[in-house]
Amino acid sequence: MRIAISATGKDLNAYVDPRFGRCAYLLLVNPETLECEAVTNPGRTVGGGAGIKAAQEVVNQGVKELITGQCGPNAFGILAAGGVKIFQAPGEMVRKVLELYQQGELSELTVPGPSRPGPQGWGIR
Amino acid sequence: MGYQVIISVLSGKGGTGKTTVAVNFAFSLAAKGGDGVLLLDADVEEPNAGLYLKPTLEEVVPVSVPVPEVAKERCNYCGICADFCQFNALAIIPGAILTFPELCHGCGGCSLVCPVEAIQEKPREIGRVEKGRADFLEIWQGCLNVGEAPPVPVTRKLKEGLPRQKGKIIIIDVPPGASCPVVEAIRGSDYAILVTEPTPFGRHDLEIAFQLVQQLGIPHGVILNRAGTEDRAEADNIIEELCSTYKVPILLKIPFSPHLAALGAKGVLFSKVIPYWQEQFSQILSKIKERCSCANS
Numbered sequence: 001m002r003i004a005i006s007a008t009g010k011d012l013n014a015y016v017d018p019r020f021g022r023c024a025y026l027l028l029v030n031p032e033t034l035e036c037e038a039v040t041n042p043g044r045t046v047g048g049g050a051g052i053k054a055a056q057e058v059v060n061q062g063v064k065e066l067i068t069g070q071c072g073p074n075a076f077g078i079l080a081a082g083g084v085k086i087f088q089a090p091g092e093m094v095r096k097v098l099e100l101y102q103q104g105e106l107s108e109l110t111v112p113g114p115s116r117p118g119p120q121g122w123g124i125r
Numbered sequence: 126m127g128y129q130v131i132i133s134v135l136s137g138k139g140g141t142g143k144t145t146v147a148v149n150f151a152f153s154l155a156a157k158g159g160d161g162v163l164l165l166d167a168d169v170e171e172p173n174a175g176l177y178l179k180p181t182l183e184e185v186v187p188v189s190v191p192v193p194e195v196a197k198e199r200c201n202y203c204g205i206c207a208d209f210c211q212f213n214a215l216a217i218i219p220g221a222i223l224t225f226p227e228l229c230h231g232c233g234g235c236s237l238v239c240p241v242e243a244i245q246e247k248p249r250e251i252g253r254v255e256k257g258r259a260d261f262l263e264i265w266q267g268c269l270n271v272g273e274a275p276p277v278p279v280t281r282k283l284k285e286g287l288p289r290q291k292g293k294i295i296i297i298d299v300p301p302g303a304s305c306p307v308v309e310a311i312r313g314s315d316y317a318i319l320v321t322e323p324t325p326f327g328r329h330d331l332e333i334a335f336q337l338v339q340q341l342g343i344p345h346g347v348i349l350n351r352a353g354t355e356d357r358a359e360a361d362n363i364i365e366e367l368c369s370t371y372k373v374p375i376l377l378k379i380p381f382s383p384h385l386a387a388l389g390a391k392g393v394l395f396s397k398v399i400p401y402w403q404e405q406f407s408q409i410l411s412k413i414k415e416r417c418s419c420a421n422s
Contacts, residue, residue, distance in 0.1 A: 048274065049213025049228045056207065059218045074225055082218040 002028045002037075003101075004058045004084075005094055006068040010038035012095040018069025021051030028061055031098060051075030058084055067097060067106065076112035129293040132413065133311040133343070136320045137330030139301035142350035142379070144168070145389060146320050147298035148177045149396040153406035154294055155262040156397075161293055162262055167310035168300040169252065169267035169279040176392055180257035180264045187253050188267070188282040190231030190275065191246035195222050199243035206235035206244060230275050252279040276300070280309040294410070303330075303337045311338070316413045317345040318376065323353060323360040328367055335371050344416055345373060348409075352378035374416070376409050 006023035007014040012034065017023035021043045028037045039061065043053035055075040058066055059082035066079060067087045079086055087106040089097045100106055134147040144166075151164040166172040193206070193215065204217040214229040215222065226249050236244040252269040267283035269276050287295060299310040311317055317338045321331040331347070338345045347368055353360035361378070368375055379385065388395045396402040 043213075046213060047211075049225065052213040052216050052225060052228070056213075056216045056218075059216075074228075078216050078218060078223055081221055081223060 001065075002030050002061075002063050003065040003067060004028055004061065004063045005066070005089075005097070006041070006054075007038075007094050012036055012093075012098070014094050016067065016069060016089045016091050016094055016097050018091045020066075020068040020071045020075055021054045023054065023068070026054065026057060026061070027094060028063060029094075029098065031102060034098070049074070052078060055079050055082070055084075058082070067101060070113040071109060072115045073112040074115070076109075128289045128291045129287070129295055130316070130414075131287070131295045131297065131314045133297040133299050133314040133317045134320060135299035135307060135311060135317060135334060135338075136301060137303055137332075137334035137337075138321065138327050141320045141322045141327060142348075143301070143320050144174050144177070144298050145350070146318065146348055146379075147296055148174050149394055149402065150318075150406045150409060151262055151296045152178075152260075152394050153396045153403045154296075154410060155260070156403060157407050158261075161290075163288065163293065163295045164262060164264045165283060165287075165295060165297045166264065166266035167280050167283055167297050167306075169269045169276045169283070169306070170300060172266040172268055172298075174264065174298050175266055177394055178259035178262060178264055179392075180259040180262075180266075182255050182257040184256040185253050186256070186282065187250050188279045189248035189250045190229065190278045191233055192226040192229045192231065192249045193224050193235045193244045194247045195224065196243045196245070197222070199241050201241055201243075203240065205238050205240060209234050209238045227272070227274060231278060251275070254279070254283050276306045277309045280306055284310075284313075303333045307337070308341070311341065311343060314343050315417060317343045318348055318409070318413075319345055319373075320348045320350055321364055322351045323349065323362075323364050325363065328363050331364065332367060332371075335367075335373065339371075346376040346413070346416070347373055348376055349378045351381040354380050354382075374412075376412055377405060 005027040006017045006020050007025045007027045008017045023041050025038045026041050041054050043050035051072045052074050055078035065085045067089045086109040088109050134143050136143045151162050155162040166174040200222050202217050207215040207217045212228045214225045251273040256265045267279040269279050300306050319334050321327045385395050396406050
């Protein structure tokens, strides 16, 4: 079963991006084989609702576990409704965070972090 | 010019003195009598003309936007609505649809694209228009509720039902910037007053404002606030240069004066206590009328 990780780059040597909605890539990783597929986060460039867009992508990909730094209330609601568990990770290299994940060292996020509105007003509202 | 005269006060850069100019201009004209002056505070995210004018409210009109309401028994979770929405106000997960009304801009697109007609729109209140009076001045202000995203529906409501009465003067205090809420506020104006200050930021944003009003075809002039006093008059060059490049007249200079600033900080209209300024502001109208009649003939 693959898990999703918000990351700054396309492979296991990238770092965990602490921002979920605005992360550059969502890595879809098989923790057993370490096979890794990078998906561009569709929420990265939207005017508002980035977390919603990224969460929708995670749910669409059919993964049930997500590793990220923090997650706002809108994204949290979608992930919870989609049955996705969220694990909080430090902004370390993805490879290292996967080890922590396998050792059961990552704690599960059970409440959303603070909401942070996107850059509303760049001519998009 | 039509029946009424609509004059917008905008700036590009925030904090240059739009509201100061709008309220002093409106007050000075109203003090001269005539057929009535209406001040519209269209800075709906932070309407503050009322701080100076302290109006008595006579009418409050709620403003709402249509947001999607999904009939869950009809929805087949196809996701077309969520893909369509540019503001990510809908999300589909297997067996459920989630809506985020605070992100919705009320375009109604989701209900149009839904192939099974599962989405209806219902109104959600996002703000209000308040109408009142301060002395002989009529004032309408738009107020967007705290935390709401789209100001434009409030601006639109504010501009509904403007009096079309000969001789009526309508002055619009416009929000800063040059994006949608500004365009909505100044649309249909007969003239635009651009307020700026002699700083590089002031100049930069003034140029953007020039391009905006020129694209919209609104005649315009500049009021230079916090202008250089005699010992540092060269500070104004930065704006004068730009105005001459764009061939835009400077209608008035308001000096960088601690006295005016102190009055402003107390919420006192300086045109109310200094007759010189009341005269200066009232003369702007004749300058504008001259320019508009030249342009029309």
